[in-house]
Amino acid sequence: MPHLPTDPPDVETIELLSGSASPKPLFVLLHDAGGTAVDMLELGNRLGDAFAESAVLIPEGLSGAARAGQLDAAQAPQVRALADFVRAQQARFGALQSDTALVGLGAGATLALALSDAHDGLVGRVLAFGGCYAVWPAKAPALTTLHLLHGQMDAVVPVARVREDFSSLMALGADATLDVASTLGHALHPALMDQAITRLQTCVPLRFWKAL
Numbered sequence: 001m002p003h004l005p006t007d008p009p010d011v012e013t014i015e016l017l018s019g020s021a022s023p024k025p026l027f028v029l030l031h032d033a034g035g036t037a038v039d040m041l042e043l044g045n046r047l048g049d050a051f052a053e054s055a056v057l058i059p060e061g062l063s064g065a066a067r068a069g070q071l072d073a074a075q076a077p078q079v080r081a082l083a084d085f086v087r088a089q090q091a092r093f094g095a096l097q098s099d100t101a102l103v104g105l106g107a108g109a110t111l112a113l114a115l116s117d118a119h120d121g122l123v124g125r126v127l128a129f130g131g132c133y134a135v136w137p138a139k140a141p142a143l144t145t146l147h148l149l150h151g152q153m154d155a156v157v158p159v160a161r162v163r164e165d166f167s168s169l170m171a172l173g174a175d176a177t178l179d180v181a182s183t184l185g186h187a188l189h190p191a192l193m194d195q196a197i198t199r200l201q202t203c204v205p206l207r208f209w210k211a212l
Contacts (some may be wrong), residue, residue: 016056023055026095032109140174151184
């Protein structure tokens with residue numbers, strides 16, 4: 001898919017647009033601390049290829065400078081900025097919250113998880129690569145499905161921390177999955193990207209089953 005730089009609203013963003021008048025789903029990808037939007041471009045292209053009518057947006061800099069799991073004091077303003085960006089893009093493309101997916105790597109994953117805790121249902125899914133919660137949630141999101149994807153050899157965010165996150169989410173009754181690649185470190189590896197797409201294509205959110 002072609003990519004064009006743009007800046008809505010006040011955020012430099014790479015856009016991968018299908019040309020659909022009503023793109024679905026809407027993906028927002030968040031790079032790691034110290035990285036750039038270009039780091040997420042391969043994943044963005046894979047998502048665009050897998051979902052032919054989607055819109056994929058990769059904003060620059062929303063993840064901030066903190067490492068994965070280290071938002072804490074800076075968390076509130078970063079989460080607000082991300083929520084504002086997501087709402088603006090949903091309005092721009094006419095995208096439903098349930099058809100919006102937030103995808104983050106490292107610090108971007110931590111920010112995405114923080115948003116799901118603060119604004120349940122603002123996005124239908126969060127895919128967190130190599131990230132973890134900065135603060136464990138007090139309750140599970142009811143309207144957001146969480147997909148955690150991690151490398152067993154991750155030296156930035158130890159896999160044990162992510163397993164703790166997942167166990168806590170399960171105890172809270174969250175709709176969540178965890179995939180761990182045994183030979184991978186802290187990287188956006190094609191194997192994890194492929195697994196993320198499989199999760200998106202095959203996992204029906206638990207809230208839909210409960211509504212039957």
